[in-house]
Amino acid sequence: YAPVSVWDGSAVSDGYESGSGSKEDPYIIKTAAQLKYMQEQNAGAAKQQYSSGKYFRLEADLDMSAAFWTPIANRGSFTNYSWSYFAGTFDGNGHSIKISAENDKAHALGLFEGISGTVKNLTVYGSVSSLSRAGGIAYTLGSGGILENVYNYAKITSTGDYVGGIVGMAANGS
DSSP states (O other): OOOOOOOSSOOOOOOOOBOOSSOOOOOOOSSHHHHHHHHHHHSSSEEEEETTEEEEEOOEEETTTTTTOOBBBBOOSSSOOOOEESSSSEEEEEEEEEEEEEEEEEEEEESSSSSSEEEEEEEEEEEEEEEEEESSSSSOOOOOOEEEEEEEOEEEESSSSSSSSEEEEEOOOO
């Protein structure tokens, strides 16, 4: 694992490298700041479906571990039990992302909070540690969610329930 771009914990891009978000012209993410931008665009209220119909493609290995990683499609609270989902398509394109999501008072940690869309061709490294509900790729794989060719090498720890290497909980996904 040799990251091309390292997030410093504060830098956020003002957009993607390129792309319109369509299947033919996905949003291109080449820097850690652009991934943080994506995370911020996919956050908010509980039980939402973020980026539905949008496509994203990773073009570099990224290190997001310099600071606490807030999951993509985060509902805005780490202390309640509701969740939200990323409903688009994220193609890791064979690249890796290193994260650090460690909070012993938090629920629902991972690269994504929930997935009801597709995440494919991606490897996650680093560490995820929570009170409960944790997974390297996502806390939950929701109805219709698809994971394809994904790998987790992050250390996952929790004192609670719904914990797994790739996802902590799955409901009708594949």
